Amino acid sequence: MRVGVIGGGQLARMMVPAALELGIDIRVLGEAEDVSARLAVSSIGDYRDPGTVTAFARDVDVVTFDHEHVPQTLLRELVAAGITVHPGPDALLFAQDKLLMRERLGSLGLPVPDWARAANTGEVDVFIAEHGGRAVVKTPRGGYDGKGVRVVTSGDEVADWFEQFDALLVEEAVAFTRELAQLVARRPSGEIVAWPVVETVQQNGVCAEVLAPAPRSAGLIADRAEDIATAVAEGLGVTGVLAVELFETADERILINELAMRPHNSGHWSIDGSTTSQFEQHLRAVLDLPLGATGCHAPWSVMVNILGGPADAPLESRYPTALAEQPTVKFHSYGKQSRPGRKVGHVTAIGDDLDEVVYRARAAAASFD
Amino acid sequence: MRVGVIGGGQLARMMVPAALELGIDIRVLGEAEDVSARLAVSSIGDYRDPGTVTAFARDVDVVTFDHEHVPQTLLRELVAAGITVHPGPDALLFAQDKLLMRERLGSLGLPVPDWARAANTGEVDVFIAEHGGRAVVKTPRGGYDGKGVRVVTSGDEVADWFEQFDALLVEEAVAFTRELAQLVARRPSGEIVAWPVVETVQQNGVCAEVLAPAPRSAGLIADRAEDIATAVAEGLGVTGVLAVELFETADERILINELAMRPHNSGHWSIDGSTTSQFEQHLRAVLDLPLGATGCHAPWSVMVNILGGPADAPLESRYPTALAEQPTVKFHSYGKQSRPGRKVGHVTAIGDDLDEVVYRARAAAASFD
Numbered sequence: 001m002r003v004g005v006i007g008g009g010q011l012a013r014m015m016v017p018a019a020l021e022l023g024i025d026i027r028v029l030g031e032a033e034d035v036s037a038r039l040a041v042s043s044i045g046d047y048r049d050p051g052t053v054t055a056f057a058r059d060v061d062v063v064t065f066d067h068e069h070v071p072q073t074l075l076r077e078l079v080a081a082g083i084t085v086h087p088g089p090d091a092l093l094f095a096q097d098k099l100l101m102r103e104r105l106g107s108l109g110l111p112v113p114d115w116a117r118a119a120n121t122g123e124v125d126v127f128i129a130e131h132g133g134r135a136v137v138k139t140p141r142g143g144y145d146g147k148g149v150r151v152v153t154s155g156d157e158v159a160d161w162f163e164q165f166d167a168l169l170v171e172e173a174v175a176f177t178r179e180l181a182q183l184v185a186r187r188p189s190g191e192i193v194a195w196p197v198v199e200t201v202q203q204n205g206v207c208a209e210v211l212a213p214a215p216r217s218a219g220l221i222a223d224r225a226e227d228i229a230t231a232v233a234e235g236l237g238v239t240g241v242l243a244v245e246l247f248e249t250a251d252e253r254i255l256i257n258e259l260a261m262r263p264h265n266s267g268h269w270s271i272d273g274s275t276t277s278q279f280e281q282h283l284r285a286v287l288d289l290p291l292g293a294t295g296c297h298a299p300w301s302v303m304v305n306i307l308g309g310p311a312d313a314p315l316e317s318r319y320p321t322a323l324a325e326q327p328t329v330k331f332h333s334y335g336k337q338s339r340p341g342r343k344v345g346h347v348t349a350i351g352d353d354l355d356e357v358v359y360r361a362r363a364a365a366a367s368f369d
Numbered sequence: 370m371r372v373g374v375i376g377g378g379q380l381a382r383m384m385v386p387a388a389l390e391l392g393i394d395i396r397v398l399g400e401a402e403d404v405s406a407r408l409a410v411s412s413i414g415d416y417r418d419p420g421t422v423t424a425f426a427r428d429v430d431v432v433t434f435d436h437e438h439v440p441q442t443l444l445r446e447l448v449a450a451g452i453t454v455h456p457g458p459d460a461l462l463f464a465q466d467k468l469l470m471r472e473r474l475g476s477l478g479l480p481v482p483d484w485a486r487a488a489n490t491g492e493v494d495v496f497i498a499e500h501g502g503r504a505v506v507k508t509p510r511g512g513y514d515g516k517g518v519r520v521v522t523s524g525d526e527v528a529d530w531f532e533q534f535d536a537l538l539v540e541e542a543v544a545f546t547r548e549l550a551q552l553v554a555r556r557p558s559g560e561i562v563a564w565p566v567v568e569t570v571q572q573n574g575v576c577a578e579v580l581a582p583a584p585r586s587a588g589l590i591a592d593r594a595e596d597i598a599t600a601v602a603e604g605l606g607v608t609g610v611l612a613v614e615l616f617e618t619a620d621e622r623i624l625i626n627e628l629a630m631r632p633h634n635s636g637h638w639s640i641d642g643s644t645t646s647q648f649e650q651h652l653r654a655v656l657d658l659p660l661g662a663t664g665c666h667a668p669w670s671v672m673v674n675i676l677g678g679p680a681d682a683p684l685e686s687r688y689p690t691a692l693a694e695q696p697t698v699k700f701h702s703y704g705k706q707s708r709p710g711r712k713v714g715h716v717t718a719i720g721d722d723l724d725e726v727v728y729r730a731r732a733a734a735a736s737f738d
Binding site: 001013014016017018020021022023024025039040271275276284289290291292293295297298314315316319320323324327328330331332333334335345 | 383386387389390392393394408409644645653659660662683684685688692693699700702703714
């Protein structure tokens with residue numbers, strides 16, 4: 001059972017422990033020698049180069065991804081050459097292009113914010129005028145962690161993007177009360193398993209905290225989130241882990257914000273909090289193995305990201321204090337050079353009392369400030 | 370934080386996930402390219418060769434072990450060269466030589482079976498005569514998994530061993546009601562943390578199952594087991610994980626059977642059942658980092674070993690059935706060539722009802738028969 005992962009970031013890195021436990025031979029195509037997943041790097045090269053990717057892919061049973069950036073043409077060449085790719089290009093297309101995603105989710109009848117395709121600043125202005133003087137504009141491709149997203153009151157504010165893109169996605173600025181994320185995993189043969197819906201807390205457009213399950217979500221909200229993610233996974237033919245980022249509104253509507261077709265920051269808690277982590281589940285799913293149970297070890301799991309500080313202070317240098325103060329918290333380092341604002345690790349606490357679990361997780365993360 | 374592990378077996382392999390999560394740079398001196406811990410192998414060679422081991426050790430912050438077989442002279446050379454070694458040679462000596470271990474434990478006043486040093490078959494016969502016509506004879510060095518141990522009624526039955534060893538360890542055949550194991554971890558700076566005492570079930574001298582905690586152990590037995598292991602760790606200056614194998618007798622005595630100064634089969638359950646696994650704890654301990662909490666995710670954890678079958682049937686080939694039947698059980702493969710009787714993996718189930726947890730773990734392991 002050989003799995004090849006394109007991209008050597010922390011998502012690939014966190015697949016390695018799961019692969020080792022299950023006895024899966026995991027290999028990574030890394031961008032450089034010192035990537036986060038360096039222990040499993042078997043070749044180094046550009047994920048946009050057909051020769052590099054094809055040679056890498058020929059040595060494994062299935063190709064999967066640390067990120068969504070492998071070009072469609074290259075993915076289709078792999079499939080045409082008989083290589084198994086999960087998620088496949090037909091599904092990944094909707095994670096790569098937000099305009100196509102919005103169109104497809106709309107045609108599936110799934111709840112999305114009001115949106116339009118804008119071909120110029122004037123069309124952005126029209127949308128803004130119809131939506132209370134404000135809109136969210138997104139580049140169709142290449143955005144992540146708040147990049148490629150602007151909240152604007154005039155089309156002029158995204159004039160520069162029209163130099164790179166034929167069209168932009170314009171959306172209503174949803175007056176959400178909180179953000180949720182629903183993760184599911186789907187096998188090629190159809191089995192789908194969901195984790196509980198979680199609440200995600202963003203700071204400066206970057207995920208800061210995740211509460212699992214989302215407080216006050218039992219019943220209607222949890223059911224609706226799972227139904228939506230299941231419909232997306234089946235409707236788009238997603239294989240592996242699918243993360244559906246959601247808005248919850250004051251009137252209990254749930255709207256789809258973004259999709260990711262890979263393990264996702266909102267699922268990191270599952271390493272320590274769930275019977276099956278998202279990384280193990282992703283590997284099981286792309287190998288078309290039976291999926292694992294997603295029960296929780298405790299009523300609450302809280303994950304807090306650790307963002308980098310000055311480059312000369314590696315995360316591990318704080319362990320003598322941090323580990324002593326929080327012996328029950330699980331610490332995760334991505335083995336990355338620290339840089340201000342960069343995700344370099346995370347912590348997870350689990351327990352019976354939400355306030356206490358939040359306190360422990362935040363205190364542990366604060367050791368690295 | 371660079372940890373070098375001498376030996377590339379499954380214990381080294383299972384340290385790798387813990388090292389990756391914590392951001393520890395783990396390197397393994399493997400016996401061959403395809404050892405169980407191959408992903409982390411940074412050099413290949415003989416652990417008895419001073420040049421090989423010293424070159425390996427110079428590149429890491431601390432040297433630790435997958436097994437106890439590195440010769441004392443070599444360990445002392447490393448220490449003399451300023452290399453940090455945990456556990457150190459003074460402690461490891463007692464895991465390497467059972468006669469020295471028995472002498473030392475006796476001098477510490479710890480409870481051990483009746484024993485004697487026998488220099489010839491006649492001395493074995495004398496001991497047998499004094500102990501009801503039966504005794505257990507052990508080679509002082511080189512035994513594991515039932516090898517190097519014989520239950521005999523006459524000294525002649527170990528005559529061959531006297532050709533290799535100057536003296537053998539003769540012990541009373543303890544009429545134990547069950548076997549227990551107590552694991553603790555100790556840092557060089559002194560901190561000690563214990564897991565709950567567990568019950569180990571042996572078949573043909575090999576560990577088959579572990580129940581954590583040991584049923585009906587709360588109170589006296591648990592306290593006594595922890596006190597004994599703590600006294601051994603402190604008395605012998607053990608650093609890292611220490612496993613103390615124990616006999617429990619009908620009159621509630623607890624006697625020390627064997628010691629291991631490394632992660633141990635009786636602690637594999639902790640990967641899935643405890644806040645801190647023995648592998649993570651061992652790494653924290655040998656790096657002199659604060660130790661993690663050892664609470665349990667559920668009232669019961671049960672581990673069952675998977676022994677190899679015919680070499681042409683790798684463990685993973687049974688996953689389509691095994692994973693589907695037991696979605697809550699965690700499966701662990703050591704990536705080893707299957708061979709009849711060889712430990713090639715294990716499964717762990719956790720839950721609230723002991724009988725049900727035992728059933729699930731055994732059913733999962735039986736998928737590989």
